Amino acid sequence: MNEKDLETHLGLLLSRTLSPLRRRPRAYPHTVLVGVSVKWDEEHRVPLLLQLVTLADEHVHAQAYELPEGQLMGEQLIDCIRELLRRADAMPPARRGIRQVHVVAHEASSLLALFPSAVAEARVEQVGKAHHARLERVKREEGTWDVRLVDLAGYFPKTPLEEIARTVGRPRLEADGPHLTELKRTDLARLVAHATRDAEVALRAMRDFRQGVLAEWNIDVLGNRTLPAVASAIFRLHFVRNGPAPVVKREVVRKVKKGTGYRDEPRVELVFNGDPNVRRMACRAYWGAQSEAFRRGFHVGAFAEYDAVSLYPYAAMLQPLPHAGTRWVRLESLAQVEEHEGFGTFTFVFPRGTRYPCLPVHRNGVRRLVFPLQGTSSCTLAEVRLALRRGAKVKVVEAYGFKPGPRERDHDVSRYMRHFLEKKAAAKRGTLEYATAKLFANALLGKLAEKMHGSGLLDVEREAQLHGFGPGLGAAIHGSPLLRASLKGPPDVGSAFAPEWATLVLGRARALMADITARGALLVSTDAIICPEELDLRCEGLDALESVGSGMRLEHRADAVFIARARLYALLRRVEDVGPGETVLGRDDTWAVVRVARQGTSESEADFAQTLLACLREGRDVAPTRIRKRRLTVEAAVREGKPIHSLVQEEVRTGFSWDNKRRLLDRDSKPFTQSTDTAPYRSLSRLEAGERQRQIREGGARPRKSRVPAHKMEKALTLLSGGRSVREVARELKLARSTVGDIKKRAGLGTVESEEGGADA
Known part of the structure; x- marks a missing residue:
């Protein structure tokens, strides 16, 4: 964490901390789930079909609605749901006169786009690109209806519906594309079947996911908005014996959201009561993964890409972690570094000629890490020990550590990771059980250092429209830096905030990968490396990973690699050497692209492969201008004053510039015909x-x-x-x-x- 953020949020960081959850999150035992799918004519922005689905004793009950007006009010949607549930004999029970329904969608913005004004019809909460919403309650003769919209993308982010469909055993029916309007005119039954299957997939995925978590953990996922939030609840309720530091009950004043603003509210909480110097250093040493290219350009030869199997869960199992009773000491010498676990600030100098220095250094105002030969680093002791093995001269500036005992080794995070890794190993690849176990194992670590900044943009837009202002106030506010700043909520951290744990696990993961990388990698990107195929990766880091069941898994072989920068690269095979069934993203007469990483570009994998092949043929950068299409979320639509879920087209072009994390030995080397080695900067x-x-x-x-x-x-x-x-x-x-x-x-x-x-x- 950079010093500016640390000083700005210091009071918050020194009060909030993880503690066991004493009661389970809110549950919805009497709700009924309804799946929804909306099919659109994308060219003319006209809805073709609204499809609702529910399940009763495994029987699918479906109802399709055409929308001649092109729009739908919130009350009309609720009446459609009432009709479906009445016909299916699946009415939710009335509790205190309220009947509750959760409507499940994949990409819920497609449903919100039906409303004349989504922010006026519902209270929308956007989480990433997922949208959850609560419609205004509607009174009918059988009671008051409370309908909430749940976006499957909040629990399975970046997972396409095709993949979700396979995990629930209901493959999608092929019908998507620009021809849906023609399909409706010529074969309405086929369009209805396609929409019904999509709604059924969303419904079954949420039902099975919810039932599985409820049965094993007694937690209703509907009480959380994302899968990491569910993981945090499981961890705090069932695995946490105590947190990373001592706590004490104290009355504090928190900023609480009320309507469109925030107000101070006193409350009694368990707050951090440990050593503030340790907490401050934990935050100072919290960094992400190493991502560096050690060679740039086009290089022909036998190469391989390896991936560390579940790097972060297994790193957590290897790394001892403190608990509330752990005794921390300030370290004064390097001898103590060898026998303690912890973190600190150190000055260091690697020997001249070191190719793979391993201590991270942060640049003010720049988000990416660099790894120079000398400098000052705030990092973990695991990384310092690796640096000492590589001959670095290190001096302690300020460091804190603990001697790990049985309780620090068999810690709460390790028990959590072990459980879900065992579930993943026992499940069949491609099933919902396998997918959720894998997601749960990886989701927790981000919650341990979660920082949040709320935004009142949607609330202000909603209040403005409800009080007679037309749409557009949110866009006007967003256009003013002063007004935009006034909408930002107070900074906060997640309920599982444990920076000591997060810092130690991420530092151990960096040290493990740095040890493996130093065997002779051409590139490292988080948990993956590219290296010569015959390279022996055996080292202490690999031995440690294998001791807990992980290792380096071969992902791809290649006859050539192209590396523009750390996260922009490709692996290629000679066309005649492509194996049967091997994935090919693009090919020409000579090369077939089998793997790409394309951070910082807007091209699809196939388009990027074609761009790269064209550049290689010409021997220079001939990347074409392409049209990027992005679908507007609710917040983006409000900011830009455009319809929700609409497709916005923009001209984009892939750039192949160097990231300057390391020094090019030949800066005039032409990357599409030559390659050059790199070296770490001196400082x-x-x-x-x-x-x-x-x-x-x-x-x-x-x-x-x-x-x-x-x-x-x-x-x-x-x-x-x-x-x-x-x-x-x-x-x-x-x-x-x-x-x-x-x-x-x-x-x-x-x-x-x-x-x-x-x-x-």
Whole structure:
């Protein structure tokens, strides 16, 4: 965590902490589930069909509705649901005169788009790209109806409906595409069958997921909005014996949302009562994964991509974690680092020539980590021990640790991970049980360091429309930085906030991958590496992973790799070597693209493969301009003043620029025909100087005027003219090598080689 965020939120970070859950989250025992699917004419923004489905004794009851008006009011939707449930004899029981229904959709924005104004018809809560909503209650003769919309994407994010359909044993019926309007005209029954199956898939997935969690954990997933929230509830209710630090009951004042604003509200909570220095250091040392390219360009040879099996769950099992009774001490020497677990701030210097330094350094204002040869790092002791094995000279600035005992080794997170990894191993791949076990194992860690910022945009837009203002106030507010800032809610953290645990697990995962990477990888991206196929990965990190059941799984073999930067790369096979059944994303006469990573682009995998093949054929960047289509969420629609769920088209072009995390040894290398090795920057200041020189070369910055005294300038020119190297002159005159390199260039005394210590050194 960067220092600015740490200081801004320090009071919050030193009060909130994870503690056991004493009662289960809210349940809905009397609700009835209804599946929904909406089919649209995307070209003309006209709804073709609203399909509702419910299950009664495994029998599918379905009702289709055409919408000649092109819109639907909230009350009309509730009446459609009443009609379906009455015909299916599946009316929800009335409790205190209220009948409750949860409507399940995949991409619920398609249903919200039917309303003339979704924010006026319902209280919409957007979580990522998922939408949950609560319609206004409606009174009818049989009671008051409370209808809530549940988005399956909140529980299975980035999972297409086709994949969900396979897990519940109900494959989708092929009918999607631009021809749906014609299909409705020529074969309405087929369109209805397609929509019915989609609604049934969403309904069965939610029903089976809900029943499974309820039966095993006595938790109703409808009381949570996301799968990580369900994971947090399971963990706190069934696995947590006590949290990562001592707690005490204390009256605190929290910002509580009321209507469209927030107000101070006193309450009694269990708050953090541990060592504030330990908590502060845990937050300071919390970083994400390592992602670096060690080579850039097009490289032909025998390569392989390996993936660490469930890296973070298994790293959590390997890493001892503290509990409320753990005794922390301040570390004064490196000898203590060897026998303690913890985190701290250290200065370090790796030996010259080290190819894979492993201590993370953060740059102010830049989100990505760098791994230089020297600097100051806030990190875990596991990473420091690895650095010491690589010959780094390390000094303790401030560090805290504990000696792990049986309780720290057999900790709550390990027991949770072990349970779900065992369930995953026992389940059949492709089933809902396998998918949910895998998701639960990976979902918890993000909750341990969750930070949240609420937004009042939808609430303000709703109140404005309900009080007579037309749509558009939210868009106007978003256009003003001052008004936009006023809508931001107070910062908060999740209910499972345990930065000590999150920091230690992520640090151990980085150390494990750094050890494996140092065997000779060309690239590391979180839990995956690309390396020569014959490379022996055996090391302490791999041994540790294998000791708990993990390891490095071979994902792809390749005859060539293309690496633009850490998260933009591709693996290629020669066309004649492509095996039967091997996935091919694109091919030409020579190469077949079998795997791509394309962060920072808007192209599909297939489009990116074709772009890359074209660039390789031409030997230069010929990436075409493409049309990106994105579907608007509710918040995006309010911000941009456009219809919900509409498709917005934008011109985009893939860029292949270097990420500058490491120094290119040949910065003039042409990436589509050649490859170049890289080296770590000597320090953060060298990296920043190199970036400035790059900006100057590209015309994005002006060179600073030299402040070298005249006598040193004259002496430098004399020494350089006499054949002395840039490095020797810089050392003798106590100048930066980049400065001496610039003097040499301006004097026309020749070029500065990269290894000689020019601006990019």
